Amino acid sequence: MTAAPQTIPSSAAADVPPLAVDSLTVRFGGVTALEDVSFCVDPGTVHAVIGPNGAGKSTCFNVISGVYRASSGRVRLGDRDITGIRPHKLVGLGIGRAFQNLALSPHSTVLDNVMLGRHARTRGGFLAAGLRLPWTAREQRRHRDRSVEICEFLGIGDAVDTPVGELPYGDAKRADIARALATEPSVLMLDEPAAGMNAVETAVIGQTIHDVRRALGISVLLVEHDMSLVMGIADRVTVLDFGSVVADGPPDEVRADPAVISAYLGADEDESDSGPPGPHAPGGDSR
Amino acid sequence: MSRQWRRMLPARRVAWLVAVLVLLAVPLYVSSSWLRVGEFVMIGAVGAIGLTLLTGQAGQLSLGTPFFMLVGGTAYCVLAGRSTGLTDGDLVSLGWPPLLAVVAAVLIAAGFGLAFAPVAGRVEGIYLAVATLSLVYLGLYLGQSLSQLTGGTSSGRTPEALSVFGFGLTDDEPEISLLGVPMRDEERMWYLFLAFTVVAYLLAQGAIKGRPGRSWRAVRDNSAAAGVMGVPVARVRAEVFAISSAYAGLAGVMTVHWFGLLKADESEFSGSWSITVAIGFLAMVIIGGMGSVPGAVLGACVVNGLPLVLQLLLPQSSLLRGLLSGDAGFTPVVLTAFVYGAAIILVVLFEPGGLAALGRRAAKTVSSSKSTPQKASVT
C-alpha cells in the first residue's frame, strides 16, 4: 500500500527555516489557554507537541496558522515575524497544515481537494478559467500532475478520482495531508494525524510522516495524543499542561520526566495508572 | 476547449452537435410567439446560471438578482439611448454603440455587486439572503426616484435597438431572409439571446471545473480551512457575488429588449424587479439542482417557460381551458407558481440534487449498460 519513498523534487527542501514560538500567550475572555509558551522547530526535524486534554495544543496550532490571534508573544519563521498574519498569506510563506477533523469537501474528488492546496501557486481567475485560455489549461495540467505525484507518494494514487466522502478514514486523512503537502510547505503542521486510528494505521501514518520528512527535508510540527506515534518518529517533544510548557526535549528525556508523568497522571485526577496513554487512548478534543 | 471535446464520448459529442443544430434551426420552423417563449426562458437561464454559481458552488443564498437585472437594464438604456429630444423629457441618454453598452452594462452590474462586498464578503447564509433582500427595496426606491435614468413607473423608457455595424439584432433593419424565412426582430433576438446564453453557459462551466470553482467550493464547505489553504475568503465571496451580479445584469439587458420597455416597479411584490422574481430565480436554482449549470437552464424552463407555454396552449386545449377558467383565478402564472412551489418541496424532500441529479442518474443507468466509467460530478 505504501509506495517506496521516492524523493519528490520540491522547492522547499533547499532552505527550510526554523519555526520559533516565543512566549506565546493566548487569552479568551477569562480563560488563559496558553501561558508563555516557547519552543523551536529546528529545520528538517519532526517536532511533537503533546499534553493531556485541554492543555492548549490545538490553540497553539491555530495561533501559528493564523486562525486565532495571540494576546502576546511572537511566532517567527526564520527571520520573519509571522505573528498575526492572516491564514491565507501564511501559505505563501511556507506553512502548510492538515486538520484534526479533515476539513475536506466530501463530495469532491481527492484530486479536486488536493488541488486546492495549489490555489496560492496558480493564477487563473473567472474569465481565464471560463474561456479555457491555453495558459490556464497548461497551468492546471502541470499542477494536476504534481498533485497526483503527491497522492501517489502518500499511497492514495489510485483514489484520486474518488469522492472523499467515499474513502475509508485512513485514506481521507492521507488526502488531507496530501493537500497540505500540495502547498509545498517548509513546515508541515499535522493536527492529530493518528486520531481515530488503530495501532496498525497509526504505524503506517508514522511511516508516512517519516518518509515525507526524509524525501522532502521539510520540518514537521505535530500535535498528538498517541504516544507510540510520538515516541516513534519525533526528534523533539514539547509537553503542554494547562497552557504552559512542562517539558521540552528529545522523546526519551521527556518520557522519563517526572513533571510530564504527573501532568498525565495528575494529583487527584482519575487517569489510569499505567503511565502516559498508550496507542489505544481515545483521541479526544484537544484544546 | 478542444481537449474536452476530444475527451468526450462520441455519443455525447453527437448529442451536443444535434442540440446546437436544432437550436440554430428553430427560428426557421417555429412561430414568433414560441420564439418569445424560448427567449424568455433564456433570460431566466442566464440569471439562474449566475445565481447557481453563487448558491450552489459558493454556498450563499441571494435574493438580489432582480436588483442587478434592473441595474443592467437601466445601464443599457442610459448608455445606448439616443435622445430624440421630442417626447423624452429629461431622460439621460449617452448614445453609445449598443454592443459596447451591453458590455458596459454587465460590468456596471458587476461593479454594483462589488460595491456590496463589505456585506457579501463577510456575511453568510441566511444573513446574506436577507441582506440581499434589502437590494430589492433599494431597487424599488431608486427605480422610482431616479426616473431620469429608468423612465419611472408610469411610462418607462424604450431601450435602443441593439445593432452591430448597422445590422439590427433586435429590430428588422436591414431586411434579410435565411433559407427563405424572413429574419425579423423575433428571429434575430433568438440568435442574439442564444449567443448570450451559450457564452454564459460555457464561462460558468469552465469556471466550475477550474481554479475559481475549486476555491468557491472550499469556501462553502469549510471557510476556515480554505483560508489556511491560501484562499482569501472574503475576497472570493465578494468576487463570486460580483460575477453573479454580472450575470443578472446581462439578464436585465435581455429583459428590457424582450419587453421592449424598461419600467420601474411600483411595489416590491409585483413587477419585473420584485421579490416574486427573486424567489422565482431561487426556485429555478433549487429545482435544477444547486450548483449545476445545466440544472439552472432546466429550472428556467420550468419557472419562466411554463406560464408562457400554458398561455399559448390555452386556446388549443379544452383541458387547459377548464383548468384555467378565469373566474376561479387560476391563471397560467398562478398554476406555474403551484408547480414550482411543489417542485421545490419535492426536490428538498426526495432529491436534493434537483433535476440535474435525476439527469445524472438517468445517464448512469444508460451508460452502465455500456460499462463506461463515470467521473464524479463537480459539486
Next chain:
Amino acid sequence: MTTFLQLTVNGAGRGAVYALLALGFVVIFRATGVVNFAHGSLVLLGGYVVFATRDPLGYFGAAAAGILAAAAGALLIERMLISRTRLAEPIALALLTIGVDVIVLEEIVRRLGTDLPFLNAPFGEAVIRLGGVAVLREQLVALVVGTVIIVAFFLAFRYTGWGLSMRAQAENREASALMGIRNSRVTASAWLVAGALAGVAVLFLATQDFSGAGLSRATHALALVAFPAAIIGGLDSTAGAVLGGLVVGLTEAYSAEYISFDFSKSAVYLVMLIVLVVVPSGIFGTREVHRV
C-alpha cells in the same frame, strides 16, 4: 416636538406588531434552526380566515378563528413537511418553507381575487389625544396588545416548564433529548406559538391605519419585515426580536416623516445592513465560533 412624540408612539405601535412577527420567527429558529420563509403565508392564512368568518362570528370571534388557523397552519407545516425530512440540514428546511410559502401565497391571493379586505376592528377610527399628542387608536391598541403578549411570552419563557424546554432545546438539541425533553413536542409548540403570533399580527397589519393596504400580496410583503427585525436583534435572541421590531417600527416612522415615505422601506433595510456590517450576528445574537 409633538410630531416627534406622535411619531414615536405610532412607531412604537408598529414596532410592537413587527416585534410579534419577529418573535414568532425567532422562536422557530431557536427551537429548530429553521429559517421560516413561510411566515408571510401564516400571516395571510390567519388574515384570510378572519375575513372569511367575519360575518358569521363577528370581529372577535373571527379574530380568534384567525389566530387558531394561523397556529394550526404552522403546526401543519411542521408536522407534514419539516419533521418528515430526513435531512437535518437547516438550509434544506429553509428552502422547503420557501416552497410552502409560494403555494400558500398564490392560493390565498387567488381566493381573495379582487377583494382587498380591511380587517379593521369595528370600533370606528378614532384619534386619541394623550396630553396633546394625537395618536391613532389602532397604533395604541397595537402597542398595548403587543406589549401584553410579549410580556406574557417572556414570563412563560422564563418561568414555565415549557419555556425551559424551549431554551434547553435551543441550547443543545441532543442533550435536551437525553434529559427527557421531547424534541418533537417542543418543536411543534414552537411553530404553534409562532403561528399564533402571526395570527395576532395580521389583525393590525391589514388595517387601514396601519398599512393602508387591505389583506393582499402587500400584507405578505409587509410581513417580510420579520427578517430585518430578527436580524437586527440577533436571529437567535427572543429579546433581540422585540428590540429589532421596535427599531424597525421607529425607523419606519421617523424616516417616513423626515426623509420621505418612499424611502422608509429602504431605510429599514439600510439600518439592518449597517447593523450587519458592524455586528454581524445582530445586537443580541451569539457570535458563531468556527472550530477548525
